[in-house]
Amino acid sequence: MTKQIKFFAFDFAGPAHLSAGIWKHPLDRGHEYKSVKYWVEYAKLLEKGCFDGIFFADNVGYHDVYNGSYEEALKDAAQFPANDPAYIIPAMAAATEHLGFGVTSSTAYDHPYSVARKFATLDHLTDGRVGWNVVTSYSDSAAKNLGSGTQRSHDDRYGHAEEFVDVVLKLLEGSWEDNAAVVDREKGIYIDPTRVHEIHHEGEHFKVPGIFMCEPSKQRTPVIFQAGGSSRGVALAAATAEAVFTNATSKAGLKKQVDNLRQQAAAAGRDPNHVAVVQMMTVVTGRTDEEAQQRYEEYKKLVSYDGAMARYSGWAGLDMSTFDPDVPLKHVKTNAGQTMVDLFSKMDPTKEWTPRDIAEYIGIGGTSPVIVGGPETVAKELQSWVDETGIDGFNLGNAIKFQDIKDFIDNVVPELQTRGLMRTGYDGSTLRENIFGQGNARLASDHPGAKYHKTSA
Amino acid sequence: MTKQIKFFAFDFAGPAHLSAGIWKHPLDRGHEYKSVKYWVEYAKLLEKGCFDGIFFADNVGYHDVYNGSYEEALKDAAQFPANDPAYIIPAMAAATEHLGFGVTSSTAYDHPYSVARKFATLDHLTDGRVGWNVVTSYSDSAAKNLGSGTQRSHDDRYGHAEEFVDVVLKLLEGSWEDNAAVVDREKGIYIDPTRVHEIHHEGEHFKVPGIFMCEPSKQRTPVIFQAGGSSRGVALAAATAEAVFTNATSKAGLKKQVDNLRQQAAAAGRDPNHVAVVQMMTVVTGRTDEEAQQRYEEYKKLVSYDGAMARYSGWAGLDMSTFDPDVPLKHVKTNAGQTMVDLFSKMDPTKEWTPRDIAEYIGIGGTSPVIVGGPETVAKELQSWVDETGIDGFNLGNAIKFQDIKDFIDNVVPELQTRGLMRTGYDGSTLRENIFGQGNARLASDHPGAKYHKTSA
Numbered sequence: 063m064t065k066q067i068k069f070f071a072f073d074f075a076g077p078a079h080l081s082a083g084i085w086k087h088p089l090d091r092g093h094e095y096k097s098v099k100y101w102v103e104y105a106k107l108l109e110k111g112c113f114d115g116i117f118f119a120d121n122v123g124y125h126d127v128y129n130g131s132y133e134e135a136l137k138d139a140a141q142f143p144a145n146d147p148a149y150i151i152p153a154m155a156a157a158t159e160h161l162g163f164g165v166t167s168s169t170a171y172d173h174p175y176s177v178a179r180k181f182a183t184l185d186h187l188t189d190g191r192v193g194w195n196v197v198t199s200y201s202d203s204a205a206k207n208l209g210s211g212t213q214r215s216h217d218d219r220y221g222h223a224e225e226f227v228d229v230v231l232k233l234l235e236g237s238w239e240d241n242a243a244v245v246d247r248e249k250g251i252y253i254d255p256t257r258v259h260e261i262h263h264e265g266e267h268f269k270v271p272g273i274f275m276c277e278p279s280k281q282r283t284p285v286i287f288q289a290g291g292s293s294r295g296v297a298l299a300a301a302t303a304e305a306v307f308t309n310a311t312s313k314a315g316l317k318k319q320v321d322n323l324r325q326q327a328a329a330a331g332r333d334p335n336h337v338a339v340v341q342m343m344t345v346v347t348g349r350t351d352e353e354a355q356q357r358y359e360e361y362k363k364l365v366s367y368d369g370a371m372a373r374y375s376g377w378a379g380l381d382m383s384t385f386d387p388d389v390p391l392k393h394v395k396t397n398a399g400q401t402m403v404d405l406f407s408k409m410d411p412t413k414e415w416t417p418r419d420i421a422e423y424i425g426i427g428g429t430s431p432v433i434v435g436g437p438e439t440v441a442k443e444l445q446s447w448v449d450e451t452g453i454d455g456f457n458l459g460n461a462i463k464f465q466d467i468k469d470f471i472d473n474v475v476p477e478l479q480t481r482g483l484m485r486t487g488y489d490g491s492t493l494r495e496n497i498f499g500q501g502n503a504r505l506a507s508d509h510p511g512a513k514y515h516k517t518s519a
Numbered sequence: 520m521t522k523q524i525k526f527f528a529f530d531f532a533g534p535a536h537l538s539a540g541i542w543k544h545p546l547d548r549g550h551e552y553k554s555v556k557y558w559v560e561y562a563k564l565l566e567k568g569c570f571d572g573i574f575f576a577d578n579v580g581y582h583d584v585y586n587g588s589y590e591e592a593l594k595d596a597a598q599f600p601a602n603d604p605a606y607i608i609p610a611m612a613a614a615t616e617h618l619g620f621g622v623t624s625s626t627a628y629d630h631p632y633s634v635a636r637k638f639a640t641l642d643h644l645t646d647g648r649v650g651w652n653v654v655t656s657y658s659d660s661a662a663k664n665l666g667s668g669t670q671r672s673h674d675d676r677y678g679h680a681e682e683f684v685d686v687v688l689k690l691l692e693g694s695w696e697d698n699a700a701v702v703d704r705e706k707g708i709y710i711d712p713t714r715v716h717e718i719h720h721e722g723e724h725f726k727v728p729g730i731f732m733c734e735p736s737k738q739r740t741p742v743i744f745q746a747g748g749s750s751r752g753v754a755l756a757a758a759t760a761e762a763v764f765t766n767a768t769s770k771a772g773l774k775k776q777v778d779n780l781r782q783q784a785a786a787a788g789r790d791p792n793h794v795a796v797v798q799m800m801t802v803v804t805g806r807t808d809e810e811a812q813q814r815y816e817e818y819k820k821l822v823s824y825d826g827a828m829a830r831y832s833g834w835a836g837l838d839m840s841t842f843d844p845d846v847p848l849k850h851v852k853t854n855a856g857q858t859m860v861d862l863f864s865k866m867d868p869t870k871e872w873t874p875r876d877i878a879e880y881i882g883i884g885g886t887s888p889v890i891v892g893g894p895e896t897v898a899k900e901l902q903s904w905v906d907e908t909g910i911d912g913f914n915l916g917n918a919i920k921f922q923d924i925k926d927f928i929d930n931v932v933p934e935l936q937t938r939g940l941m942r943t944g945y946d947g948s949t950l951r952e953n954i955f956g957q958g959n960a961r962l963a964s965d966h967p968g969a970k971y972h973k974t975s976a
Binding site: 075077078083085086088093096097098099102122124131132133136137138139142143144145146148149150151152153155156157171172173175176179180182183184186187188189203206207208243245247250251252253254255258269270271272273275276277279366 | 532534535540542543545550553554555556559579581588589590593594595596599600601602603605606607608609610612613614628629630632633636637639640641643644645646660663664665700702704707708709710711712715726727728729730732733734736823
């Protein structure tokens, strides 16, 4: 049987996400991000298109590295402004039955008790359709505005994050037995207190002695997503993620990443197939190859150099304004000790990248690969990514909001469905079942959260 | 002209709120709190009933003082379980056009930058219909599970809360000029960076140097609600609240509270009419006085002594299990140094209250007064509360969820409308206009947040 490919729409609660300057296109609807009606319309479109879910990126900081200022980031709406995406989900859930909702939530500036309550609430309101992308946050601006002024070191962030996730799992899986809420009107017992347990967590970063405040929801624990690419990040993902977002720029590189991740998951005692891999991808399409190419040319003309550099400087922690746009970058060191060649050579090691090359590349879809073509071209290319790398699906970015995904649904989805590569309807009712099949609403038994799970006395 | 009375439905994101044991009534729908469809149906009912808004209480702790345990609290679902109510709001907003949404959010375990972002997001998604009830939190259990293990002292909590609100106001009013988002597709400028300003906040509790991440919303600042009854709480309310929730047990006591609050608001340089007062009230009604009385008798039979004591012990910080249920409490000292007589004598100083009297009183609607009667009886009594105390409206609790408010809307609302005491439709579109009239979408000019407001360069 042909393996069906999973699709998530990659989005952001602001006018413009990874693409730079493309919001100027007349068909872009990014400025509608403030309207609940916009998101409801989008949710209905995605469910009609049989998407597994929508996935919201988030970051509590802003880009202020380029020119040492946020000026160009603001001009191009570079991941800014940014509302809190978690609040959009319940409105989209009320308008749909099957679509899943992944959302980024950082471990840096919140408490695991609050985060557990947030996701329990969202899993109730979506009736089991929510996922949590665990991130540790990278912006100095966030640290300045929300924290003590400086970020934790990279390793310390991961130690903190590991314990954070552990506390959340204990609260969601380990405090309540499944049938603790008996709602017995005759005996006058709503909750049987013998079936609710204190978690007694005492760790390096958190002390949480008590019981959890929320009833178990359909999934209990949201589907755990992660995206970390560092060795510590991959280790955390291999241990606790159920789905990993990758952002590889070549199939060969992606295959290595997938193999490494699955090996580490197996070494951690998990079935490697219990970690789904979802690769970021940007598709520019139309009814034909020609139409797609024409739209792509329109986008290319709109790319903003400064908007791209404002983003890239923030991601790399390196002020790109200090380099000549047209001189190749060879041995420039970044904060993280990598050279610019390291960062971009994974795309094309033979090329000498200039800042302008980088801007043109990331201007459309960020560091994601881009596929341009009509239905057949796109379907074939997507299938080859899956076949050659072992991934499970795609996190579909956009250059312009709403219309790019609508074009994909109108043109590519029917082609994928005809080829048996995409679902034509939904079987299960939860996000976890969208990913792992009907009957898998709860954490797999080999997930570290499963050991905390309380079934019944 | 007759003064129109404001109405909010007082609710909670759990199966049972202040009433004890009444969830056993066959018409109660509290157990549906997990369903987004339930809340959408409720929102439509409230808007049909011309309510000004729904108001969500919240508390991040649970009751574990009675018997030194959470056992009886769990059995009676005493404000437990409790989802995070803020996530319900966008779904209710998508289904309505005018209904407002007040929600409690504590200053104790969150950061003002995150809270400002939360309310900016909610104000966008509701298109200007959100309010923030500022509380400082009182539960030891919350402090144990989310904090360092002990609560701040009462005065320290208020100092912290005052600075917290100040930071939120600076972010919401002071960082962006109204027209900073120019969205100029020709010039390629989404936000004019010269119209976004760093707030440079440096205080005792918080350092927030940067810019805010969210565009100004229709109200910019949510309507600020407060409920504190202590002298420090009243001072904070007089200085910054636009609406104050009171929970008086007699008209005479309420009039004193209202007069004191308005005097303090005036002393703080504000128009006393810019602070609306909304009294908590529980109404048990039906088509006739007899029907209402019959329902009330049904409720009384369902009151749970232990459920009421679990709540009351938590509120008073005093384990009520140490007293004989039928012996009058005279000089028992509470944690706060009050005697039990102090606490209950404000209701009826001539009465000698036993624990059982207290349970019967608070079992239906908590410490709120209760009006029982058909449409005319209730309308007259509500009007007399307004006329004799100078309040602006009511925060309407319930004994059973959904049905009590539906009965009020079916029976009392038409009677109030006939008498010119309640709106028959909506004029403005924001929560602040629901309270203060059309054209008042933004903070009044005498509010402390207004001095931060950035209009235009």
